[in-house]
Amino acid sequence: MSAPRQIVTRFAPSPTGYLHIGGARTALFNWLYARHTGGIFRLRIEDTDRARSTPEAIDAILEGMAWLGLHHDGEVVYQFARAARHREVAEELLARGLAYRCYATHEELEAMRAEQKAAGKPMRYDGRWRDRTLDGPVPNVPPVVRLKAPQTGETVIEDAVQGQVVFRNDVLDDFVLLRGDGTPTYMLSVVVDDFDMGVTHIIRGDDHLTNSARQRQIIDAMGWPQPVYAHLPLLHGEDGAKLSKRHGALGIHEYRNLGYLPEAMRNYLLRLGWSHGDSETISTEQAIDWFNLESIGRSPARVDFKKLNNLNGFYMRAAADSDLATETEALLGRLGRPALTEHQRAQLLAAMPSLKDRAKTLIELIDNASFIFETRPLVPDDKAAKALSPEARARLARLTTALAETPWTAGEIEAAVRAFAEAEGAKLGDVAQPLRAALTGRTVSPPVFDVMATLGRAESLARIGDQAAA
RNA sequence: GCGCCCUUCGUCUAUCGGUUAGGACAGCAGCCUUUCACGUUGCAGAGGCGGGUUCGAUUCCCGCAGGGCGCGCCA
Secondary structure (H helix, E strand, C coil): CCCCCCCCEEEEECCCCCCCCCHHHHHHHHHHHHHHHHCCEEECCCCCCCCCCCCHHHHHHHHHHHHHCCCCCCCCCHHHHHHHHHHHHHHHHHCCCCCCCCCCCCHHHHHHHHHHHHHCCCCCCCCCCCCCCCCCCCCCCCCEECCCCCCCCCEEEEEEECCCCCCEECCCCCEEEEEECCCCCCHHHHHHHHHHHHEEEEEEEEHHHHHHHHHHHHHCCCCCCCCEEEECCCCCCCCCCCCCEECCEEEEEHHHHCCCHHHHHHHHCCCCCEEECCCCCCCCHHHHHHCCCCCCCCCEECCCHHHHHHHHHHHHCCCCHHHHHHHHHHHHHCCCCCCCCCCHHHHHHHHHHHHCCCCCCCHHHHHHHHHHHCCCCCCCCCCHHCCHHHHHHHHHHHHHCCCCCCCCCHHHHHHHHHHHHHHHHCCHHHHHHHHHHHHCCCCCCCCHHHHHHHHHHHHHHHHHHCCCCC
């Protein structure tokens, strides 16, 4: 038995766009596995595509991960900065005869593929420079370096999710390691970086499964140890089609502004492709405790906002009032809404118990808390206006008098209103609905007596007065 | 075209050959109730198709169909 190695996982996004939900899930799984095993979780930015990589995208990824609470260990590795080392490995392969220079031009290669396609043959590099030694003049083409890949036999990937996946070597071609300008390709860079970073487990999207075979060939050529692979099925949009901007491919930071809590996102993402019996609400602590590679599913999953909403509502209800109030205020700020006054901040906190019960997102909570943010005179919406019939307005006027001596707590107010309704020979609802309409301008709100307690005596009576008929 | 992967309620999933195929979200109905929500009770809802293997297949094997991914001097 070999000595137990510390497990090292990594998340390696390319900064050509924001961090989307699929990438976030991949990051989560890597993070969870590292935490579960007491290992290390590293972050590597694969910025070797100079044309498409942007600093904005790097920031978006870093911020997204920070928001989700997926903290990486050690320094962030920027792949482009390691190009010299990647080149060094290619040179070594070249020196050992495990790679070779190919002088084929783009045009030549394109023609080759077109021919193969027309002939119904698999499209792959035909190895035309594999055994050719350069005698005579050097073609005026900056050569690429290709791996001299095995042409017979099989390359086998033992995948922790997909099981054993076998590729016949004759379907894999001699792919490029170094471009004509001497820069390394992704295939080379990944392998070298993973080795140098000591990565033991590669958890990534399914779309890399075939790449694994090529990467394994490089690793074998270098005589390095093979990492454990775990390829996650891809995520699809709500309609089952590929994720696109229209559904679900939002940047992870947008979920933040949509009012979702990171713990809810983590729980939701975790259940997309991983399960633990019938467990649905899984705290991050439990997730770390339970997470394993064996329970990752093999079939693709769709994102479902309804379920995310449900989970988010659960975590909101479970959250501390003060934390939620802080988050709400921060979101208000990000939305460009006016800053809260001390008074409003206190009201928001006081109303939080009843507010958080009836919202699935912070955005919804803000909407439900509008009675705190709005100023008199309130403009009732259509339904509220309907509830404020002439009879109701007259009743509100009488209620004002009845409340004159009432101590201003939710309980006392409720008792007084109930007594008033009874005296009026009315049902409580007949009094409460117009009251709600007058206080909030809506027909739906937290319990009216809570609203009144939050608003305070003066403001409550003033709002009622605004709608009451003499 | 070639290769690889996948296939249980609308959605996410459980099931390690024998279950009335379970749970969750969503939906519908009831209860609770000052509205909404929460909570709670109930209803409806699934093994793609065809062959095998087996006393017995959702589960194992093969084929087909459907879906996905890959096949760049992108990552």
